[in-house]
Amino acid sequence: MVVFALLLLAATALAMLPLLRGRFFEPVLVWCLGFAALRSARHIPLLTVAAAPLIAAELADIWRRAASRRPPRDAVRIFWELGLELGRSRGPGLWAPALAAAFLALALPLSHLSDFPASRFPVAALANNRERLAPDSSMPRILTSDQWADYLLFQLYPRQRVFFDGRSDFYGPRIGADYQELLAAAPKWRQALARYRFDLALLPRDWPLAAVLENEPGWQRIYGDQNAVLYRKSTSELKQPASGADLTGSGWNP
Numbered sequence: 001m002v003v004f005a006l007l008l009l010a011a012t013a014l015a016m017l018p019l020l021r022g023r024f025f026e027p028v029l030v031w032c033l034g035f036a037a038l039r040s041a042r043h044i045p046l047l048t049v050a051a052a053p054l055i056a057a058e059l060a061d062i063w064r065r066a067a068s069r070r071p072p073r074d075a076v077r078i079f080w081e082l083g084l085e086l087g088r089s090r091g092p093g094l095w096a097p098a099l100a101a102a103f104l105a106l107a108l109p110l111s112h113l114s115d116f117p118a119s120r121f122p123v124a125a126l127a128n129n130r131e132r133l134a135p136d137s138s139m140p141r142i143l144t145s146d147q148w149a150d151y152l153l154f155q156l157y158p159r160q161r162v163f164f165d166g167r168s169d170f171y172g173p174r175i176g177a178d179y180q181e182l183l184a185a186a187p188k189w190r191q192a193l194a195r196y197r198f199d200l201a202l203l204p205r206d207w208p209l210a211a212v213l214e215n216e217p218g219w220q221r222i223y224g225d226q227n228a229v230l231y232r233k234s235t236s237e238l239k240q241p242a243s244g245a246d247l248t249g250s251g252w253n254p
Contacts, residue, residue, distance in 0.1 A: 007048065007051055011030045011034060011051035014059070122202055125202060126155060128225075132200065132232070140199035143196070144203065149165035149166070153165065185208040202230050205224075219233055
């Protein structure tokens with residue numbers, strides 16, 4: 001988010017320069033996408049695509065004007081002229097892929113690419129309970145957080161179906177309200193829990209519902225670590241859906 005903030009601030013400030021020269025398209029596009037990115041993170045890549053060329057062009061123009069006022073042996077002018085020569089070169093070189101590989105090695109260490117961060121996602125819980133969360137038979141109905149549901153979709157696709165994931169605006173206010181009820185163990189959490197007929201609950205330890213289910217009849221804790229707890233509905237409590245039951249809008253996403 002720090003990178004996004006710097007990008008947004010730089011684009012917003014530098015967009016004034018083409019506007020003063022009578023060019024409206026790029027500034028208006030960047031500002032509109034910046035507003036959209038503040039509302040939803042999925043618009044950040046669009047802002048990046050629009051803002052990066054504008055920032056590069058305006059910074060290059062500022063550098064060009066500064067270099068034109070410097071003596072030939074000044075570092076600002078020397079590096080500007082070297083940049084021009086590099087830009088005019090059409091032959092393939094080793095500098096670009098070498099620098100790209102170096103920056104990628106610094107930004108994305110290979111040790112961090114094996115899985116999601118274990119401190120924020122149920123990595124250990126899934127590794128130790130894969131046969132419960134993704135049995136060979138039919139998939140269970142799993143209650144989990146919206147962020148952890150994204151992780152389950154990533155790891156167990158295409159079999160996994162989730163109750164609620166990070167695309168919250170697609171689920172509508174009714175399911176969103178039920179999710180909030182369960183998250184906070186609010187007064188109607190039992191009704192919401194029964195409505196969606198969950199078989200398992202993979203919950204962050206700091207969820208109020210995780211503490212409530214510890215003493216809830218019909219639920220049994222079968223796994224726990226420093227990050228997550230997994231509860232299973234007792235076999236005697238499991239019920240088949242009633243004939244003709246309407247699951248429309250139930251929140252289960254293929």
